Amino acid sequence: MTITELLKKHFGYETFRDQQENIIKTICDQKDALVIMPTGGGKSVCYQIPALLFEGVTVVISPLIALMKDQVESLNENGIPATFLNSSLSASETHKRVREIGDGLYKLIYVAPEGLMSGAFLEVSRHMDITFVAVDEAHCISQWGHDFRPSYQSISTWVRTLPDRPVIAAFTATATHEVKKDIITLLDLHQPTSYISGVDRENLIYRVVKPPKKYDYLVKWLKEIPSDYTGIIYCATRKTVEQVATKLVKDGIDAGFYHGGLDTETRNRVQDEFMLDQKKIIVSTNAFGMGIDKPDVRFVIHYNMPKNMEAYYQEAGRAGRDGLESDCILMYDSSDIVKQKMLITQNSNDRERYTIQMENLQSLVDYCNTNNCLRGEIQNYFGENVDTFECNTCSNCLDESEEIDCTESAQKILSCIYRMDQRFGINLVVDVLRGAKTQRVRELRFDTLSTYGLLKEESTSVVKEQIMFLIAKGYINMSADEFPVLRLSPTSRGVLKGADKIIMKQTRLDIKDKKKAKKK
């Protein structure tokens, strides 16, 4: 049977997509492969079809425990003998499955990376004819990636315990240059053929928005879209998830919610309701969606900024798997940067990892503040160098608002921070620049500074926005603690000397002062 016939027989598709056929042929020719294909691109058949053709057994290594069950069930329904081993099984069930594996009942075995070196599987795999190992979500092997899992590093140790070295293929949706190098080295791929589909997803409309009131923006947006649209709203914390979902329901929008704090039964129910279109909108933490294969998700909204570009790309990428136009909206709020920085500071005891995470976060902050095409920026981030790309669909390409030269205000802001001894937070800096007559300003004698009142014509929000822009662009450093302090960065010198220009889009500055707006 040809591979196209197998595709039709077992999966019901007439033709292969893009590179699928070549990838399958490479693997069947016993060559290692590195496959980078966007979410929804169709990676699974690239290892499932070779698994059918190889004489021996195929082991699929995947961290997505929730997904394994579904994949195995659908393989079984399509007449392919497959099973999985992971921590969701009881000891007796694991024992039974390991025995069946040893008896040669399965063509495909899904294993979580933690399970490879565990006694039972290690022992049985040593006596099996494993021809092919597919490593899914291969970026998890790299410290540089956004989802590092130490257990991935045991894969090559496990492979070395096998009687014959199998063909190995690594699959991931996102990989920067460093991550690619790590995958090849740490999985010990032998001269792999690389298949790198572009990261660009033509049907996704990317938008970065900075509404003064996120929730109001969200409700308005949701009320304007067709009522049968399905989508996910990601929030940073469980608390925000619940708050947003509760408010939406009160405002007449039938939203469900999902996070890791709910019991398994509730989580499964919410997932099923979403898959079956009984709940169209789910508000969730990033726990939702890993492995959810729903083709017609029409929008993914990030109510809070995620921790880096890879996470954003993956989460946003859950929209529009069916190829139809879908919206990916990132709501940007400077306080999210502070939150993310605090999280990184709290969670990292390793200096190198801390630096990597901060850099990764900064890339996303840059994305939120660029005037360039957003789709182009994503491609550039993943090393595709498309400097002059213009998609004409993203919020930046469609933003025809004027570009304003804010260099002079920026210089005033930077000098003011300097004169205040680089020891205070954003609110006091704004007060001094706007010439506020508060007790604190007077006590600290900041009303005697030469920079006092230099921006008194501007509204509080505009000055704040400009400061946030300078932070995002790296001219000001904001400390990552409870009371963030503003300091000048080494690059601020360029702005102070007039060598670097600060250009902001008019839309960013079209923000009304909340107090003034209320008075009117």
Ligand code: ADP
């Ligand atoms: P990935 O793992 O890359 O995110 P999947 O393997 O889950 O993607 O595939 C995404 C969707 O595309 C699935 O619904 C799958 O059934 C479908 N698909 C895969 N290959 C083909 C094909 N050749 N023709 C049509 N649909 C396909």
